[in-house]
Structure formats: C-alpha cells, structure tokens
Amino acid sequence: MNNTSGVAPSMDPAVVATLREELHTVGEQVVAVVIAEVPAYRDAFLGPMGQNIEQAVRLALDGFLKLASRGADAVTDAGTPLEPVVEGAYQLGRGEARSGRTMEALLAAYRVGARVAWRSLAERAVTAGMGGEQVASFAELVFAYIDELSAASVAGHSDEAETSGRVRQRLLERLVRQVVTEGPRASVEATARRAEWALPSTVTVVLLGQGQVRSALSALGPRAIAAEEDLPGLERDDVSVLLVPDARRTSLLHALQGRSAVVGPTVEWARAAASYRRAVRTRALAPRRGVVDTDAHLVRLVLGADEEALRDLRARVLAPLDDLREASREKLVETLRAWLLCRGRRDEVAALLHVHPQTVRYRVGQLRELFGETLDDPEEVLALVVALG
Structure with missing residues (x-):
C-alpha cells in the first residue's frame, strides 16, 4: 500500500x-x-x-x-x-x-x-x-x-x-478442428460446453488468409470462431478456417468483401466437415483473390471429382479427332463445345467463337462426318457435354 x-x-x-x-x-x-x-x-x-x-x-x-x-x-x-x-x-x-x-x-x-x-x-x-x-x-x-x-x-x-480468455480461445480452436474433421459428436459437444459456445443450427465454413482473420471476425460478429493451424488439406498454407454460425449467405458474402475468402456451403453443424472439404477443393480450383462462393463452382467441382476418369472420358469421346493435326483438332473441339452449349444454334455459336456463321456450318459438317450418328445419340451427347464442360 x-x-x-x-x-x-x-x-x-x-x-x-x-x-x-x-x-x-x-x-x-x-x-x-x-x-x-x-x-x-x-x-x-x-x-x-x-x-x-x-x-x-x-x-x-x-x-x-x-x-x-x-x-x-x-x-x-x-x-x-x-x-x-x-x-x-x-x-x-x-x-x-x-x-x-x-x-x-x-x-x-x-x-x-x-x-x-x-x-x-x-x-x-x-x-x-x-x-x-x-x-x-x-x-x-x-x-x-x-x-x-x-x-x-x-x-x-x-x-x-x-x-x-486464453483457455477459451484454445478450446474454440480445438472445437473448430473437431467440427471440420468430423470428430465424435460427444467430444464436440463437450468442447463446446467448456468453451461456452452454443452449437448452432447451421454453420458455414470460410477459408481465409491468416492476416485477415481479426478483421473478418470483427465483421462477422462475436459468434464466429477460427483456427489457424493443423488443418487437413491446408498444412502448408497460410490459411485459417472460420466457422460462421447461422449466417444468411448474402450477408456473409457481403461482410467478406475486400478479402480473399472461400465460402463453403451452409450446412447443419454436424456436417461442417462436408462444407470444409468443399471449400478446400474449391480453393484448389478457383482464383485465390476476392470472395469465392463454392455454390458458384458446383459444375467444376463435379467435373473435377475424379480427374483420371475425366481424362479417360475425354480421350474416348474425342477419339474420332485423333488423326487430325493439332491445330485442326483444337478448332473442331472448340466448335463442338460451343455447338453443344448453344444447342446447335449456328448464329449463337458464331458469336461465341467470333467467326462467320458459314465457318461454323463448315466445321459442324466436318464434325458430323467424323462423329457420324454419335451426335444424335442422347447418351453420347451427354458424355461429350461432360467431357468438354
């Protein structure tokens, strides 16, 4: 005193x-x-x-x-x-x-x-x-x-x-890891109780650069939590994982503007691992600048689910073009993809490829000669759409 x-x-x-x-x-x-x-x-x-x-x-x-x-x-x-x-x-x-x-x-x-x-x-x-x-x-x-x-x-x-505060922060980080790695439900619930974090109805997983975590947590509110280390699929990257509970997706995407983030699907908290896996996969496919919404990349995710199978499919359905020179093959593949996407509307194909409609007509004629009845078979057309997607 x-x-x-x-x-x-x-x-x-x-x-x-x-x-x-x-x-x-x-x-x-x-x-x-x-x-x-x-x-x-x-x-x-x-x-x-x-x-x-x-x-x-x-x-x-x-x-x-x-x-x-x-x-x-x-x-x-x-x-x-x-x-x-x-x-x-x-x-x-x-x-x-x-x-x-x-x-x-x-x-x-x-x-x-x-x-x-x-x-x-x-x-x-x-x-x-x-x-x-x-x-x-x-x-x-x-x-x-x-x-x-x-x-x-x-x-x-x-x-x-x-x-x-330190103890609770460690518990919250452990909770994030348990949730995104599908830890036992009883363990997750016990950690949540010790951390005084009420398990929400839904969560959205967000991948974010570690240098942006503090400002993001401030923008997302006190219920959002994060972990920065020992995360599967991100061991070598400077990336943090955020769990955002009960978020409105439009509001979440808006709050993350100005940051490089990948936003996984919104799921029940017990399925957070699925949101995390999709975010990790999307991060590998999509540009790493700005806010990336995994919902906007579902087709790419599906097509990239089995890369070897996709390569084999492409090789099979495009086999009729194998004997062409590389330059000719590339033009016909490009034309075939546009023709499928535009459902055969010649003028739209021409506009998409920036060529004359007559050029499109000539190339489609070549394709029909090479593929024959394949272009009229719904199953084969589906295979071509997937392969060229």
Whole structure:
C-alpha cells in the first residue's frame, strides 16, 4: 500500500479495541448501503451468499484495524495480517471475472463501503477520544486501504480474464478442428460446453488468409470462431478456417468483401466437415483473390471429382479427332463445345467463337462426318457435354 506514507504510525490500542467492538454493526451498515446503491449486488447480498459476503466485509474491516494498530509500515512486513485480506480481494476480482461481470460494480461497492465505514468508524473513534489530527490520518489510512483492496481486485480480475480468455480461445480452436474433421459428436459437444459456445443450427465454413482473420471476425460478429493451424488439406498454407454460425449467405458474402475468402456451403453443424472439404477443393480450383462462393463452382467441382476418369472420358469421346493435326483438332473441339452449349444454334455459336456463321456450318459438317450418328445419340451427347464442360 504505497500511498500510506505520511500516515500516523499507529492508532491508540484503546481506540482500536472500541472500534473492533463495532465491526459487526459497521459491517451490517456497509452491506445495507451497498445493496441500496449498487444494484448489481442486490441479489447476491440477499441470496444464500449474503452471510458470506457480510463476513468478508467484517474481515476486511478487521484487517484494516490490525493495520491501523500496527502502523502503515506493517503492510510491507512478511506475514502481516493484511496479506490474507489483500489475497481475498484478489480472489474476489477473479470471481467477478469468472461470473462474467466487469469491475465497475465491485469498484462502486468499494467506494460505497469506504464512505460508510469511514463515517461510522470515525464517529466512534472521535467518541473514544481520537484527536482531530489523528482523525485526518485515520481518513487517509481508510481510503489508502480501500485503494489497496481495489487494486488487488483489479489485478485478480485482469489475471482471471486473461487466463480464461486464453483457455477459451484454445478450446474454440480445438472445437473448430473437431467440427471440420468430423470428430465424435460427444467430444464436440463437450468442447463446446467448456468453451461456452452454443452449437448452432447451421454453420458455414470460410477459408481465409491468416492476416485477415481479426478483421473478418470483427465483421462477422462475436459468434464466429477460427483456427489457424493443423488443418487437413491446408498444412502448408497460410490459411485459417472460420466457422460462421447461422449466417444468411448474402450477408456473409457481403461482410467478406475486400478479402480473399472461400465460402463453403451452409450446412447443419454436424456436417461442417462436408462444407470444409468443399471449400478446400474449391480453393484448389478457383482464383485465390476476392470472395469465392463454392455454390458458384458446383459444375467444376463435379467435373473435377475424379480427374483420371475425366481424362479417360475425354480421350474416348474425342477419339474420332485423333488423326487430325493439332491445330485442326483444337478448332473442331472448340466448335463442338460451343455447338453443344448453344444447342446447335449456328448464329449463337458464331458469336461465341467470333467467326462467320458459314465457318461454323463448315466445321459442324466436318464434325458430323467424323462423329457420324454419335451426335444424335442422347447418351453420347451427354458424355461429350461432360467431357468438354
């Protein structure tokens, strides 16, 4: 308690004895006023914890009187009676952090308690014969003592919040990995409970550069969570995985604008692994700049599902062109693809290829000679569409 320098070294033992007799009454007064003036603690004081809190108030007051009787320098002595009180204040701050409350209410309670305790104790001290100069020193000691307890509680709150934050962050990262790798449902649910993250109805997996995670999480809201390491299929890449719960897809895509992201399909949380796999596959196929919506690449994903099968299919259906020169073959393949996509409408094919309609007519004639009745067989046409897709 560094700010106690200059305070009278000790209080008259007789005065201290008189004040100690009043601790129970003063404690009750402090509790009553805190209940009235700090609404955040009203339920806590009136509930089962009320007696424990009142006892803690009296212990704090008793610690103060022990300090006053020994002199302000006693706070620096090893084993001083003040140590348990300061430790109690520290643990109180930690408890506030665990309860999810800020320090605002507790510091308000300290201020109210100091005012009430000072008024009551000062009245009794004067009645017991304390002089004016000593009263002034007594006031300094009261408020310095409260500052010490407040500082200890703030430290406890900060330490607990920091520790809890790190622990929760690790749990959330573990949860992301479990969800996208199809971890056992019971394990996922247990991790979610420990991380205090309610499992949503749906999730959307987003792949994002690690340098963009912080701003993305800010834009997506407090329920979005991320993991950055040990992710299958991304081990060598500087990529993070985000889980966005219960998102409206249009809003999600808009929120990610200006970033390089791949947005997987929106699925039930238990199927998040499917969203993750699709996002990873789309990332390998699509450009890596801007926001890539996997829903816009379904055809490419289907066609690329089995690359060897696709190569074999192309080789089989385009076999009639094998004997042509490479340049001629490329032109006819290009024309055949456009003809299939435009469903044989010559003018549209010409516009797509930027050639004259007569050129299209000539090339289609060549194709019919080479493929024969194949171009009129629905199954073979389907095979050509897939192969040339």
